[in-house]
Amino acid sequence: MSTNPEEFDSIAGKEYKAGFVTDVETDTVPPGLNEDVIRLISAKKEEPEWLLEWRLKAYQHWLTLEEPTWPNVHYPPVDFQASSYYSAPKSKEDAPKSLDEVDPKLLETYEKLGIPLREHAKLAGVAVDAVFDSVSVATTFKKKLSDVGVIFGSFSDAVKNHPELVKKYLGTVVPITDNFYAALNSAVFTDGSFCYIPKGVRCPMELSTYFRINASNTGQFERTLIVADEGSHVSYLEGCTAPMRDENQLHAAVVELVALDDSEIKYSTVQNWYPGDENGVGGIYNFVTKRADCRGKNSKVSWTQVETGSAITWKYPSCILKGENSVGEFYSVALTNNYQQADTGTKMIHLGKNTRSTIISKGISAGRAQNSYRGLVKITKGAEGSRNFTQCDSLLIGDKCGAHTFPYIEVKNQSAQVEHEASTSKIDEDQLFYCRQRGISEEDAVNMIVNGFCKEVFKELPMEFAVEAQKLLAVSLEGAVG
Amino acid sequence: MESLVSKFEQFLETEDNVTLSNNSLDWLTNARKKGIAHFAKVGLPTPRDEHWKYTNVAPIKKKEFSLTNTKEHDVKAADLDVFRFKNLETIELVFINGLFCSALSSTVSDERGIVLNNLSSWLAEGHQQDLTVDAGDYVFASLNNAFMSDGAVLHVADNELLEKPVHLIFVATDTEQATMTYPRIDIRLGKNAEAKLIESYVSLGEAKNLTNVLTNIIADENSQLEHYRIQEESDAAYHLANIFIEQKKDSRVTSHSVSLGSAIARVDAKVNLSETGTENILNGLFLGKGRQHTDHHLLVHHLSPHTRSEEYFKGILDNASRGVFNGKVVVHKDAQKIEAIQSNKNLLLSPNAEVDTKPELEIYADDVKCAHGATIGRLSDTELFYLRSRGISEEKARALLTFAFADDVVNRMSLVPVREYLERKLIGQLSSSDQIDDLKDLI
Numbered sequence: 010m011s012t013n014p015e016e017f018d019s020i021a022g023k024e025y026k027a028g029f030v031t032d033v034e035t036d037t038v039p040p041g042l043n044e045d046v047i048r049l050i051s052a053k054k055e056e057p058e059w060l061l062e063w064r065l066k067a068y069q070h071w072l073t074l075e076e077p078t079w080p081n082v083h084y085p086p087v088d089f090q091a092s093s094y095y096s097a098p099k100s101k102e103d104a105p106k107s108l109d110e111v112d113p114k115l116l117e118t119y120e121k122l123g124i125p126l127r128e129h130a131k132l133a134g135v136a137v138d139a140v141f142d143s144v145s146v147a148t149t150f151k152k153k154l155s156d157v158g159v160i161f162g163s164f165s166d167a168v169k170n171h172p173e174l175v176k177k178y179l180g181t182v183v184p185i186t187d188n189f190y191a192a193l194n195s196a197v198f199t200d201g202s203f204c205y206i207p208k209g210v211r212c213p214m215e216l217s218t219y220f221r222i223n224a225s226n227t228g229q230f231e232r233t234l235i236v237a238d239e240g241s242h243v244s245y246l247e248g249c250t251a252p253m254r255d256e257n258q259l260h261a262a263v264v265e266l267v268a269l270d271d272s273e274i275k276y277s278t279v280q281n282w283y284p285g286d287e288n289g290v291g292g293i294y295n296f297v298t299k300r301a302d303c304r305g306k307n308s309k310v311s312w313t314q315v316e317t318g319s320a321i322t323w324k325y326p327s328c329i330l331k332g333e334n335s336v337g338e339f340y341s342v343a344l345t346n347n348y349q350q351a352d353t354g355t356k357m358i359h360l361g362k363n364t365r366s367t368i369i370s371k372g373i374s375a376g377r378a379q380n381s382y383r384g385l386v387k388i389t390k391g392a393e394g395s396r397n398f399t400q401c402d403s404l405l406i407g408d409k410c411g412a413h414t415f416p417y418i419e420v421k422n423q424s425a426q427v428e429h430e431a432s433t434s435k436i437d438e439d440q441l442f443y444c445r446q447r448g449i450s451e452e453d454a455v456n457m458i459v460n461g462f463c464k465e466v467f468k469e470l471p472m473e474f475a476v477e478a479q480k481l482l483a484v485s486l487e488g489a490v491g
Numbered sequence: 492m493e494s495l496v497s498k499f500e501q502f503l504e505t506e507d508n509v510t511l512s513n514n515s516l517d518w519l520t521n522a523r524k525k526g527i528a529h530f531a532k533v534g535l536p537t538p539r540d541e542h543w544k545y546t547n548v549a550p551i552k553k554k555e556f557s558l559t560n561t562k563e564h565d566v567k568a569a570d571l572d573v574f575r576f577k578n579l580e581t582i583e584l585v586f587i588n589g590l591f592c593s594a595l596s597s598t599v600s601d602e603r604g605i606v607l608n609n610l611s612s613w614l615a616e617g618h619q620q621d622l623t624v625d626a627g628d629y630v631f632a633s634l635n636n637a638f639m640s641d642g643a644v645l646h647v648a649d650n651e652l653l654e655k656p657v658h659l660i661f662v663a664t665d666t667e668q669a670t671m672t673y674p675r676i677d678i679r680l681g682k683n684a685e686a687k688l689i690e691s692y693v694s695l696g697e698a699k700n701l702t703n704v705l706t707n708i709i710a711d712e713n714s715q716l717e718h719y720r721i722q723e724e725s726d727a728a729y730h731l732a733n734i735f736i737e738q739k740k741d742s743r744v745t746s747h748s749v750s751l752g753s754a755i756a757r758v759d760a761k762v763n764l765s766e767t768g769t770e771n772i773l774n775g776l777f778l779g780k781g782r783q784h785t786d787h788h789l790l791v792h793h794l795s796p797h798t799r800s801e802e803y804f805k806g807i808l809d810n811a812s813r814g815v816f817n818g819k820v821v822v823h824k825d826a827q828k829i830e831a832i833q834s835n836k837n838l839l840l841s842p843n844a845e846v847d848t849k850p851e852l853e854i855y856a857d858d859v860k861c862a863h864g865a866t867i868g869r870l871s872d873t874e875l876f877y878l879r880s881r882g883i884s885e886e887k888a889r890a891l892l893t894f895a896f897a898d899d900v901v902n903r904m905s906l907v908p909v910r911e912y913l914e915r916k917l918i919g920q921l922s923s924s925d926q927i928d929d930l931k932d933l934i
Binding site for chain 2: 054079273388390403405406407408409410411412413414415416417418419420421422423425426427428429430431432434435
C-alpha cells in the first residue's frame with residue numbers, strides 16, 4: 010500500500026459530522042473546584058447528607074493524589090480549576106413528563122446526530138435515558154420496565170427514590186480512593202444512570218443512554234451504577250457523540266457494575282466523542298474508570314466497546330471475578346486517526362475458583378495516531394482451575410502511526426491456564442490486491458478488511474449497535490488509505 | 492550494598508587488590524566516575540520502578556559484600572571438569588572470585604588479529620582503545636562501569652574466524668566474607684568475522700557472592716556471533732547481568748541465556764539493530780526451585796529497516812520459585828519491513844510457584860510483522876494420561892514431559908556438546924537420581 014500524503018489531506022479535510030452547538034440556556038456554576046462547589050452541586054441536586062459527606066471525603070482524598078503519568082499518551086496538563094463542574098439545562102424546574110414536553114431544540118440536536126429519539130425508541134424498542142449535559146431530560150419505556158420491577162433512570166432520581174440501593178452499592182466497586190479521576194468523579198459527579206434488575210428478572214429490552222457534552226467548558230462527570238440481582242439479566246448500551254469545540258474537554262466517568270449470583274450484565278459502548286481536528290487541536294479527554302464486580306457465583310459480565318472518538322482515551326473496563334465460576338469478557342475495537350491517542354485495555358482479576366475470562370482486543374491506528382493496549386490478567390492463589398484467553402491484534406494504516414501492546418500477566422496458581430497472543434501488522438497487500446482486481450475501490454476494500462478484522466468484536470454487539478459501529482468505522486477511516 | 496558510594500573513593504586508591512590498576516586511562520576513570528554518580532543519584536531499584544516491579548532487590552540491599560578479593564584459592568583444574576563440555580575443545584579463561592587465574596587459562600594473540608585475553612592483562616599491554624559502555628538507565632550496568640575489576644576481551648579482526656569456541660568460566664568459592672565481583676566482557680567482531688563464546692557462572696560450595704557482570708557485544712558488518720550464558724551459581728548467590736548488543740549491517744547475533752542457579756538472578760539484555768539486514772535471536776530457559784527468583788528483561792530496538800528479531804523463552808517454576816519475563820520490542824519510526832517474534836511459555840510445577848510475564852510491543856512503523864505470545868499452565872493431563880496408559884510411572888512421565896518442554900530451547904543451540912551438557916543438567920534437576928539413567932535411555 011503506497012502512502013500518498015495528498016490522500017491523507019483528504020481525511021484531514023473530513024469534518025466531524027456530529028459537530029454543532031445547541032443554544033440552550035444553561036445553569037452553570039463558575040469555573041473552579043473547592044468544597045463550596047461540591048456543596049453547591051449537592052444542594053442543587055437536593056442530595057441527602059450522606060452523599061455530600063461521601064463527595065467531600067472523595068474530594069479530600071483527591072487533593073492528596075497526583076495526576077497519573079504512566080499511560081502512553083501525551084497532552085498538555087489539565088487545569089482542574091479552569092473548568093466548571095456543574096451545568097444543567099434551564100428547563101429543569103418544569104421537567105418534561107413525556108417526549109412532547111422536551112425542549113424541541115434538544116430533540117433537534119438528536120435529529121442532527123441522526124438519532125431521532127422518538128423513532129429510535131419506538132422502532133428499536135430501546136428505552137433511552139438521554140443525558141443532555143448533566144440532567145436527564147427524557148425517559149421512555151419507564152412503565153414497561155417498572156412492570157417487571159426494573160429500576161432504570163437518572164442517578165439523581167435514584168438517589169431520591171431508592172437511596173437504600175444507591176447507598177448499598179455506590180463506591181463498592183470503584184472506591185473513592187481508587188484513582189485520581191475516580192476520586193474527582195466521586196467528588197463532583199452531576200448525574201448518570203442507575204439501573205437495578207431485581208431477582209430472577211430478565212430485562213425485557215436493551216437499556217441505553219446517550220451521553221452528550223454540550224455547554225462549553227464543563228467537564229462531564231457521569232456516574233453509572235448497574236446492579237444485577239440474583240438470576241437476572243440485563244443488556245445496557247451506551248453511546249456518545251459531542252459537538253465540535255476547540256478547547257479540550259475532560260470527561261471522567263465512573264461506571265460500576267455489580268453482578269450477584271447467576272446474573273449476567275452485558276455492557277456495550279460506542280464511543281464517538283469529538284476527536285479533535287486534523288491537527289490534533291481540541292477533542293475530548295476521555296479518562297474513564299469502568300469496573301465490574303462479579304460478586305456472585307456463576308455471574309457473568311461482558312464488556313464490548315467500540316472506541317472511535319476522543320482526542321485521548323484512557324480506559325480499562327475491568328472485571329473482578331470473585332464468585333466461583335464467574336465469567337468476564339472484554340471485546341474491544343479501538344480506532345485512532347489523525348492525532349488521536351488511545352491507551353485502553355482491560356484488567357481481569359481472578360479471585361474465585363473456576364473463573365474464566367476472554368479478552369479480544371483489536372486496535373486500528375491511522376494517520377499520526379498512537380494506539381496502546383494495556384491489560385492485566387491476574388490469577389491469584391485461590392483461583393483454582395481458572396482460565397484466560399487473550400488475543401490482541403493491531404492493524405497499522407500509514408507509516409506515521411503507532412501501535413503498542415503492554416500486557417501484564419501474573420499467575421500465582423499452577424492449575425490456571427493462561428494464554429496470550431498478539432500480532433501487529435499492516436493491511437495485507439495481498440488481500441487489498443485481491444479486492445482491487447475485482448473492481449472494489451481501495452477505500453471500500455480497506456473498509457471491508459478492517460470490518461473483517463473487527464468482526465469478532467462486532468458480533469458481540471447488539472444488532473442495531475453493530476450496524477452503527479460498522480458505519481462509524483467507515484466514517485472514521487474515510488480517506489485514511491492512500 | 493548501600494555503602495558502595497562511600498567505598499568508591501577507597502576502591503579507586505587501592506591498587507593491589509584491584510586488577511585494573513591502570514587508572515591513568517581517561518576513559519576508564521571517566522566511566523567509573525560516571526557510573527558511581529548515576530548510582531549515587533538513583534540508588535538501588537525498588538518495586539516502585541516499573542522495570543523492577545516484580546523483582547525486589549531488598550535482600551541484596553541489606554547484605555554487605557566485600558570488594559577486596561583475595562588471590563588465594565585452592566581451585567584445581569580438575570575441580571572445573573564438571574563444568575566443561577564433553578567432546579568440545581574450547582579456549583578456556585578462568586576467573587576465580589572475579590580474578591583472572593592464568594594458571595588455569597589460555598589466551599590467544601595471533602598475527603591474524605584475533606585477541607583473546609583477560610581485561611587487566613590486555614590493559615597492561617598498553618592498549619588505549621576506549622571500551623566505554625553507556626549504561627543508560629541500567630543502574631547495575633553503571634555499577635559495573637564504576638567497579639569493573641577484570642573480565643575478558645575478545646576482539647576478532649575483519650574477515651577472521653575463531654574456530655574454537657571461547658569458554659569463560661567465572662568461579663565463585665565459599666569465602667568467609669561474601670564477595671561481589673564486577674566482570675566486564677568486551678566482544679568486538681570485525682567485518683565478516685565469526686566467533687562463538689560461552690560464559691559459565693559456577694559456584695564451588697555454598698558461595699554467597701554477588702556477580703554483577705556486563706557483556707558488551709559489538710558486531711560489525713556481516714559478522715556472526717553465537718553467544719551462550721549458563722548461570723548455575725549456588726542458591727545463596729546473587730546474579731545481576733547486563734548484555735548490550737550493538738549490531739551493524741547484515742550481522743547476526745544469537746544469544747542463549749540459561750538460568751539455573753542463584754537466589755535472585757536478573758538478566759537485562761539490550762539489543763540495538765542499528766543497520767539494515769541485521770538479525771538477532773535471544774533464546775532463554777529458566778528453571779526455578781526452592782525460593783529462587785529469576786528475571787529476564789529484554790529490550791530490542793529495531794532502528795533500521797529490514798531487521799529481524801526473535802525472542803524465545805521458556806520457564807519452569809517449581810516449589811515457591813518465581814519467574815519473571817519482560818520482552819520488549821520497539822520498532823522505531825521509518826524502520827519498515829520488520830519481523831519480530833516473541834514467545835514466552837511457562838510451566839508451573841507447584842501450587843506455590845509464580846510467573847509474571849509481560850511481552851510488550853511498541854511500534855512506530857507500519858510495514859511490520861510482529862507477533863508475541865505467552866502461555867502459563869501446568870503439564871497437560873492428556874499428555875500425562877497418554878504416558879501413564881503406556882505403563883510409564885507418573886513421576887517419570889512428569890519428568891519426561893518437563894524435560895521435553897525445556898529441551899525445546901536447548902535444541903535451538905548449535906553446539907551439540909553444550910546441548911548435551913545442559914540436557915544432563917536438566918535431567919539431574921528434574922527427576923530423582925535413580926531415574927536418571929532410565930530417562931537417558933528414553934532420550
